[in-house]
Each structure stands twice: as C-alpha cells, then as structure tokens.
Amino acid sequence: MEHIIKNGFVYCPQNGVDGEKMDICIKDGKIVEQVSSDANVIDADGKIVMPGGVDPHTHIAGAKVNVGRMYRPEDSKRDVEAGQSGGRAGSGFSVPSTFMTGQRYAQMGYTTAMEAAMPPLLARHTHEEFHDTPIIDHAAYPLFGNNWFVMQYLKDGDIDGCAAYTSWLLKATKGYTIKIVNPGGTEAWAWGGNVHGIHDPTPYFDIESFDIIRGLAEVNEMLGLPHAIHLHCNDLGHPGNFETTLASFDVPKGIKANPQTGSRDAVLYATHVQFHSYGGTSWRDVVSEAPTVADYINKNDHIVFDVGQVTLDETTTMTADGPMEFDLHSLNGLKWANCDVELETGSGLVPFIYAARAPVPALQWAVGIELFLLTKDAGKVCLTTDSPNAGPFTRYPRVISWLMSNKARKDLIDGELHKWAQRKSSVATLDREYSFLEIAQITRSTPAKVLGLSDTKGHLGVGADADVAIYNFNPETQDQSVDYRALESAMQHAAYVLKDGQIVVKDGTVTNPTLRGRSYWVDTSVDETIYNEVLANVEKTFKQYYSVNFANYPVQDEYLPHSAPVKGVMQ
C-alpha cells in the first residue's frame, strides 16, 4: 500500500525540516523517496505533519497499573467510552483499560509508548497487557535498582557479573532498559525504612545509591544498550531534594556512551525531574529549585530528562518507589495499596488530587513548566506527565498548549492557580514560547534518540517507519499563542494518524483498532564463561529464595507475537 501526504507543514527536527510545505511518501510501511501515481492521496493542506509521537516514560501495562484499575472503580466510572469501529469499549480516566490506552495514544498522534516500570517477576503480566493494547509500539523497563543480585554483584565489585546478570534479565523478561527507582530505597522499605541521599546505605546489602547508579551506568555502556540508564532519583517529592537530584546527576558523568544501535550520546536519562526539583526543608518553606536544576542540565551534555508535568487533575499515583507512596498516603489520607516483589522491587499506589487552588499542586505545576522553559536545548528534554502520576497522558495536548502559549499560562496563573506558583517559583516571569519544531523535538526526536530508536522512530526521513501524525491546525493562519484551545483540541484528536503505513486514526476517530504494535526488547550477548557462572549462581539463589522455579521464570517467545529485538554487544 502506498500513500502520499500532500502539502502539509512538515516538522521533522532530526532532518532539519521546520514547517516547510512538502509531501511525505509511504510504501510498505516505510517512508520512501517517491511513490507511484496509484498511491492513496492524503490531503494535508493547511495541516501540521509530524512523525508519530514517542512517549519515553508512562505507566500503561503490568501489575501495579492493573491494581490501579481494580482499586479505583470510581476512576473507571468517570470516563467510559463505547467501542469504536470494531474496537473495544473501555473505561478509566487516569488508568484507562488496555484497549482505550492504545486508542487514546493513537488519537493524539502517538505511535510509541514505553512502560517505565516492570517488576521482572511480573514480566509476563506486562507483556499480556501489551498484547491487548492496540496500535502503539511498546517496550517495558525492568527494575534493577533494588534487585538483590545487582546489589550483591556491585557490592562485590563484580561489574562483569553484574553485566552478565543484566544481559540475562533483559532477555528473560524481554525488557528494554535498565530502570532504576529510588536505588536502595525500595529495598530499605522492605525493612520499614527508606534511604535519603545517594550515600545512605540500604539495610543488609550495605550498598549506597551512588554505587548502584554508577555500577549500572557502567554496565549499560559495557552492554552497548540502546537507551541510557533510566533513573528515578532518591528522595522523590521531598522538599529540599534538589541537592540529591544534582548529586545523582553527577554520578554517571564521565562514562562514555556506547550504544550499539541508534545515536544516543547521553549516559543518563533522568525521569520526572519535576518531582525532584524542590528546595526548602518542609512543605511550609518549600520553593522551586527548577532554575538550579535546569542550569545544571544546560551546562552538562551527559543527561537527557523528562519533566513529569503536573496537569492539575485528579489522578492515580503509582510507582516502584514504595516508601514514597506511604509518605503520600500519610499526607493526603487517601487509599493506599502496597506491594512487595520478592528479591526484586516493590510498589505502591495512592490517588491524588492536584487541585489548582491548592498551594502544593500549583507549585508543582510551576516547577514543571519552569523546567521546560529554562532548559535551552529541546534536544535534552522530553514531554511526559509520568502518566498517570502527575496527570494522565491524555493531557499532553494541554501541556503543549501551556508550552506554546504564554497567554495559556497567564490565564491559568491569573485565574484559579494558587499564588504559591508565583510566590515560590519564577514561572510568571518566563515568556518563552515553544515553536512547533521544539514541540516535535520534545515529543518525537529527543525521546526517539535517547531510546536508541532514532533510525526508525521520531523522524520522517527515508527509511523511517511510516508513523505519521497530521493535525488540523494551520500555523500560517492560526496563532496558537492566542487560540491555544484550538491547538489543544487539534492535538487531542489528530486529523490522520498512520502507523507503519496504515491509517489508524481519521478525523480523531480510531479506524483500525485491531492493529498491534511491535514489542521492543534488548538482546545482548556477553562472554559465555562469565554468563554461565552467573546463571549457575542465579539458579542456586532461585532454589534458596524465590517462590518460582528458575525454569519457569523467563518470558516465552509466545508472549511477544510482534517481537522486535534490538541488539547490543558486550565490548
């Protein structure tokens, strides 16, 4: 099947295309130089054309997401949608059901979304949910930062052993990257505590967050993984945590990026940095330290980050940072779910209401916007809401309207937003407005590059996957700075979305809900002798401590009908 997308305003940062009117040709699911005269013509005259969106950090599949669905029936009731064009019905505002998740990403022009926290032991469940999440390409990030094997190898200084174990676990779970959440802290939570800062040792293993981050960053580059280590720093959400954040950012500095695929040059991907940029000592004297954090990012090139923008909604927080969720439950008194995953990690969930009129959510909103506006290079920042933690992913169009329109921000700040946003941050003094090219960067090319997927994702050059979003907004005749609501509406329901060369959304409605995306995972090879030694050790430990058999642990190939392995090679 051939398509030609005619006369759109094309934004493709990777190829330096900034709103030029041009045609995009598609054949057999790829972007090509030209097509025959038989090609289906898609008229994009007066519309914006971008590569399909890439979400590098979201929570859409797996055990804790499902707990969110089960323990928040009131969230399901709030948002119910009938099936569309042969697709399945769904429900859930902050934690949508699988079918609705895939459909709503597609409606916004997103074609790739990454599940940011997968307990290795529960990998099968995650892949099963992916199987029911239509359209979008996806991958899951196994959790390594509180894993007993990782902590033991790193404590013993056995970096080769740690690398071999990591290689095996990525293969066994069909995982994509090294995810680190509150390193040492979630293990400490299993002992009823937490760690504070990067030099506070975790119980029993007696290893510091510093060693875990540094060791796993070295392993990441030894294995030549496509993505950088994906770090959720210690002390999330605590006033005064920006010092821990900056210290954590510094840990992998100096390690050389060594991706075997793609063109990433960062060695650290820091996630939802908004939650990690607070000054002060308590919720009384808390202030924004986003300018300090943004200044560090502007001066250093080893880091790419996402924001975790608060959207001022009622939502569901869910994270492998177990102790943080207990703190949150103590703060707002709402229902709390907690889960321990033997030997590996844990998690917690609490509903949260980010009310615009309340002081703390207003400040959190401001911190996120400051991070966006003060980071000079859109090649270092990705748009996320840490969905659903700071707000559901369905609010990305609204976040885009805040970034592109000073008036949108001013209307909110002068309107219902609590005065803390102005008093404790610099947000009201910032008048930068993102361009469409920069929006394409933070939602497309930057995440694709740091994920190691920029050969085929996040751009519209020849050879790229034909994932294309077309929005009904004319940058020549419409001014998004003034009419920001029209922009939000256009980005919420794309005029057309193509996935692998097939039309999946037309006029904002999903037309092809049975299409399934590919499952990325990382297939690395390491020195066989070390690998076998490590496996023998792992098997022994399984017999001693795990409640499942070693042989029953790895995810079988059958779980990935659209398997897309990405190669890494140990140096």
Place this chain on the structure above:
Amino acid sequence: MITLTPKEQPEVPIEIDTITPDSLAGKSLDEIKNMPILHGNGQVPLAEFFEVEGDAGATAAETKILIDGDVSQTKRIGQGMTAGEITVKGSVNNYVGAEMEGGLITVEGNAKGWAGQNMRGGELEILGNAGDYVGSAYRGDWRGMSGGKITVHGDVKNEIAEYMNGGKMVIKGDVAIMPGIHMNNGVLIIEGNVIARTGGEMAGGTIVVKGIIDEFLAGFEYLGVEKDIEVEGEVIPGAFYKFRGDYAIKGAKGTVYAAVAGNAHIAP
C-alpha cells in the same frame, strides 16, 4: 403527569436512568415512548416494557412520573434528577435516586441496594425496606452522599451512609452492621436497633440510635449522658449516651448518641 404502567418485568434487569422529570420535560407522548432504556447490553424503547400515558410538564419541576406497579427488575429510577417528582407504587431494584440533586422520589414498596448513592440533594422516601449501602459512595470512592434527605420506613441492611459527607438520613426500622462507616459529615438517625460497628472509622458527623446497639466499637470515647439532644436544629427527646470517635481514625470528631434505654451494656 406521565404514568408508566409496567408490563412483565424481564429476568435481565432494565435500567431507566434516561427517564427522569428532567429528560421528559417538554416532550410529546410519542417521543417519550421511544426514549431509549437499557436492557442488558442493548437499548430498547421505553414502550417495550412500559405502557406510557399522560403528559409531561414544560419543565422538570412541573413534571411528575407515576410508575404504577411493581418494578423490582428496574434499576436507576430517578438517577441524577434535579427537580420534579417520581412515585413508584411497587418495589424497585438497585440505585433508586442515585446521584439525585433535587425533587422527590417516593417508593411505596421495597428498594434493593445503593438507594440514594452519592445523593446531592432532594428527597428520597422508601415506605418499605431497603437493602445495603443506602446513601453510600460509589464503589471505591471516598466521597459519599453530600446533601438531601433519605427516609426509609422499614429495615435496611449493611454499610448505610458509608462515607456520608452531608445531608440527612432517617431509618425508622432496624439496621444490620456498619451504619455510618467512614462517615465524615451529616446526620444519620436510626430509630430501630443496630447489630454492630455503628460509626466504624467515622471521622465526623452525627449518628443517633434510638434502639439497641448489640455490640459497640472500642474506638469511641464515652462523654456522659445528655437529655433531649439537639441535632442540626432538631430536638430529639430522651436520654442518650454520648460518644466521640472513631479514634481508629486520627483526629476523628464523630458523634454517636445511643439511647440510654436498652443500651446499658455499651456504657462504660
């Protein structure tokens, strides 16, 4: 007045939340007959299960609906209505008056579960018995009934007034367990007996029990005996033990009055 005379009630329940004084106001008889209601997972016209007669008023407030018979397989009667009147001559299924904001619903028979769920205003009167969760919150939600008045003349079952945030509920008969669980505000008056766990984990609001409480919770502080108590402007005659709690919840300020007569076993 619009009269709905039920034909045979189906085995699979029907849901008529689309049929309220608000939605009927200003409509012709033919339009009303063809209004969609839910039967299982499909839609059918109202006339499929009801004989429809009469005229709707111009506004919701001027519209009265009479359901002339037993509708024990019909759910969501008067859901979300803001004004007007509904009278049911028989018994109803779940969710009668759920999310209602105004107007009056009278059920002359019995109601099943979730009567007046998340009610915000208006009045719901049930002359027979009601089931579990009268005036409670939607499953999982921590924000329950916030206004209006529910009166049940008969008995009710478990967890009534769960997460109640405001309004008033009067139960003239007996109650099973956990009335006013997680209650935060509002008034619950029980004229009959309660089996156990009155006001479990309540943080605020007032519960008055005129009958006998078989078992009372340990998380309440005994404050002494009060006579002719005043609750939200209404004087309730008699002598009552007064308790504050449930201290299982930090900073709880709920009040439970239990009649002195018959409740000596729960006073310290």
